Amino acid sequence: MRRLLSDTLVVAERNLIRLPRAPELLLAFTLQPIMFVLLFRYVFGGAIRVPGGSYAEYLIPGIIVQNIAFGGFVTALGLNEDMQKGIIDRFRSLPMARAAVLAGRTLADIVTNGLSMTILVVTGLIIGFSFQTAVLHVVVGIVLALTFGYAFSWVFAFLGLLVKSPEAANSVGFLAVFPLTFISSAFVPGQSLPTPLRQFSDVNPFTIIVNELRWLWTGQPSPDQLWQAFAWVAFILVLFSPLAVQRYRRAAGR
Amino acid sequence: MADVVEGAGRGRAGAPISTASAISARGISKSFGDLRALRDVDLDVTHGTVLGLLGPNGAGKTTLVRILTTLLLPDAGTASVAGLDVVADQNRLRERIGLAGQYAAVDENLTGIENLTMVGRLYGSRRATAKARGRELLEQFDLLDAASRPVKTYSGGMRRRLDLAAALVARPPVLFMDEPTTGLDPRSRLDLWDVIETLVSEGTTVLLTTQYLDEADRLADRIAVIDHGSVIAEGTPDELKDRVGGERLEVHLEDAAQAAAAARALGPMSDEQPVLADGLVRIGVKGRSGAIIEAVRLLDAEGVGIDDIALRRPTLDDVFLALTGHAAEDGDQP
Numbered sequence: 210m211r212r213l214l215s216d217t218l219v220v221a222e223r224n225l226i227r228l229p230r231a232p233e234l235l236l237a238f239t240l241q242p243i244m245f246v247l248l249f250r251y252v253f254g255g256a257i258r259v260p261g262g263s264y265a266e267y268l269i270p271g272i273i274v275q276n277i278a279f280g281g282f283v284t285a286l287g288l289n290e291d292m293q294k295g296i297i298d299r300f301r302s303l304p305m306a307r308a309a310v311l312a313g314r315t316l317a318d319i320v321t322n323g324l325s326m327t328i329l330v331v332t333g334l335i336i337g338f339s340f341q342t343a344v345l346h347v348v349v350g351i352v353l354a355l356t357f358g359y360a361f362s363w364v365f366a367f368l369g370l371l372v373k374s375p376e377a378a379n380s381v382g383f384l385a386v387f388p389l390t391f392i393s394s395a396f397v398p399g400q401s402l403p404t405p406l407r408q409f410s411d412v413n414p415f416t417i418i419v420n421e422l423r424w425l426w427t428g429q430p431s432p433d434q435l436w437q438a439f440a441w442v443a444f445i446l447v448l449f450s451p452l453a454v455q456r457y458r459r460a461a462g463r
Numbered sequence: 464m465a466d467v468v469e470g471a472g473r474g475r476a477g478a479p480i481s482t483a484s485a486i487s488a489r490g491i492s493k494s495f496g497d498l499r500a501l502r503d504v505d506l507d508v509t510h511g512t513v514l515g516l517l518g519p520n521g522a523g524k525t526t527l528v529r530i531l532t533t534l535l536l537p538d539a540g541t542a543s544v545a546g547l548d549v550v551a552d553q554n555r556l557r558e559r560i561g562l563a564g565q566y567a568a569v570d571e572n573l574t575g576i577e578n579l580t581m582v583g584r585l586y587g588s589r590r591a592t593a594k595a596r597g598r599e600l601l602e603q604f605d606l607l608d609a610a611s612r613p614v615k616t617y618s619g620g621m622r623r624r625l626d627l628a629a630a631l632v633a634r635p636p637v638l639f640m641d642e643p644t645t646g647l648d649p650r651s652r653l654d655l656w657d658v659i660e661t662l663v664s665e666g667t668t669v670l671l672t673t674q675y676l677d678e679a680d681r682l683a684d685r686i687a688v689i690d691h692g693s694v695i696a697e698g699t700p701d702e703l704k705d706r707v708g709g710e711r712l713e714v715h716l717e718d719a720a721q722a723a724a725a726a727r728a729l730g731p732m733s734d735e736q737p738v739l740a741d742g743l744v745r746i747g748v749k750g751r752s753g754a755i756i757e758a759v760r761l762l763d764a765e766g767v768g769i770d771d772i773a774l775r776r777p778t779l780d781d782v783f784l785a786l787t788g789h790a791a792e793d794g795d796q797p
Contacts, residue, residue: 212587219584227572230613295568299629302532304557305585 213306220300220313224287225320234283238325242276246332249396257397261429265337270350270422271395273329274415277358278386280322281365284314285378288369292460311450311457315362322358326351341428350425353438357418360445367453370460395419414441485510485637485668486531490540493526500526502692504540508670508685513663515683516672517783523692524672525565528641531670532562545637558586561630565642569625571615575606578614579629586633593632600628604658620651627658638662640671644678656681676779686779690787700779707747707777707785712758714744717768728765729758738784747781748774 229235249268259267288311291297300310330338340347365382372378392406393415399407410416420431421438486508493501501523508514516524529535531544533553542549547556569578576597583593601607604624614622623643630638643659644652659682663669673679679686680700688696688703696703712732716725719742726737729746732754737746748754755772762769 216585219581223570223573223577223581226577227570230572294571295564296570298529298534298564299562299568299582300585301534302557302560302562303582303585304554304587309585 216306216309217312221316224317269333269338275390281362285365285369318362346425363449370456488542492539512684513669515679515686518689561635563630576610703782715770728761
């Protein structure tokens with residue numbers, strides 16, 4: 210167990226120190242979310258009507274959840290690349306804890322998600338977002354966003370181990386995450402959507418997570434319950450972490 | 464580094480697994496779907512020696528290495544490395560082996576020293592210890608100047624040396640190298656050969672796979688020839704060459720189009736089918752004396768123009784061809 214912990218930290222550290230040296234990844238974490246915020250706030254925002262406060266307040270929780278869901282891409286791409294390049298073979302030939310490869314990877318994602326969340330919050334504060342609730346609520350919101358991101362990293366770990374190339378991981382991931390995040394309450398209220406999309410949006414876990422985060426940070430009433438949001442996090446984690454581990458064993462043992 | 468060999472056991476058919484062997488395999492088989500990648504492979508590598516595993520692409524070399532390094536489980540058979548079973552003793556076994564792969568398995572975005580430190584820590588060393596060992600290896604492999612540069616700035620030869628250094632972090636008594644010089648320029652190849660020879664002189668046991676016969680010839684104490692998943696011959700390079708027997712006559716033709724005519728003309732000199740390749744005709748001949756004169760006479764009578772003609776000792780290329788019916792470097796599974 211101590212071995213698992215220390216090996217996990219070594220792998221996580223590896224994934225973090227390589228990040229600043231891959232400029233395309235760093236851009237994805239920093240500039241891209243800022244662009245999205247500006248795009249929605251100033252290009253689309255004027256045409257979107259939201260209940261309660263301003264669009265900036267509506268937007269920031271939604272865009273943070275979307276961004277964190279996409280954050281797992283690094284895991285999908287990274288694991289896929291490690292498989293192709295034989296780095297997974299190297300890890301498996303070492304007397305290290307087996308689970309550390311995936312655990313370290315997803316742990317590193319928490320750090321990168323935290324980083325991009327910070328950038329988004331700061332951008333948000335500049336464009337008119339503000340926290341309207343007690344510190345405890347804000348903290349629970351941060352925990353919700355990060356644990357959701359962590360659970361989603363396992364979805365992406367599974368995806369990265371499933372497909373043959375990083376390009377495939379990219380397109381499959383994009384095709385899956387794009388509709389999930391956009392047909393949700395992340396950017397527009399569900400009531401504005403045509404009925405079939407609204408029905409999808411209402412049950413979409415993204416909607417529930419975003420609604421709860423919005424409630425925790427801005428106090429906007431949510432039709433859902435906080436426990437539902439954490440239940441989704443747990444469900445995704447419990448479903449996808451064994452799948453990813455199983456896939457890792459199979460894919461690595463070719 | 465003569466190792467204490469623990470747990471020497473018995474193989475599948477009761478054949479004793481030799482305690483003198485650093486690597487020992489009995490009856491190893493592995494299939495992927497319908498493809499039988501390995502069929503009933505037996506193998507022994509004596510401590511402190513180099514075994515060259517020779518075969519074309521797709522012959523099963525990499526599969527065997529993956530089984531011996533615990534990356535893959537065999538369907539049948541038993542194998543031990545450094546006295547430890549590849550299935551039952553995986554974790555202890557991994558502490559005693561190094562694996563240098565076909566692709567330089569180093570992280571391009573980490574520096575040389577970061578790569579080696581990471582590997583050292585995953586072997587269980589503390590950061591400082593791992594770093595010190597990393598520097599030692601970088602110095603040994605002439606990479607100290609590049610220690611703090613990301614690996615993506617390294618040349619192919621430097622990456623391969625770093626990969627080998629990573630395999631040596633824990634000073635493993637048994638080293639596996641899967642096509643260590645594939646894709647390297649001649650200079651880097653020679654450098655890597657020197658490194659391997661030094662390691663062996665210090666007592667490391669090496670199993671290396673290669674499709675280059677000159678590499679096996681230079682480095683290996685013994686060679687196992689593998690084709691379609693089976694070991695079809697095993698012995699020292701000289702033994703294998705003797706098995707082919709006889710001298711080889713090589714004729715370079717003026718006009719490649721005359722290859723068939725040349726083969727026909729030389730037919731009476733040999734019991735074997737001549738090998739034709741790109742204006743070169745190669746044939747095994749029975750006796751040395753008079754062979755060239757006779758060949759020139761026969762070819763001249765057929766009107767075949769000769770660029771160059773020579774007799775030479777058989778090479779491992781000839782061995783491979785005689786054993787498998789096809790050349791080493793054009794395997795049927797790319």
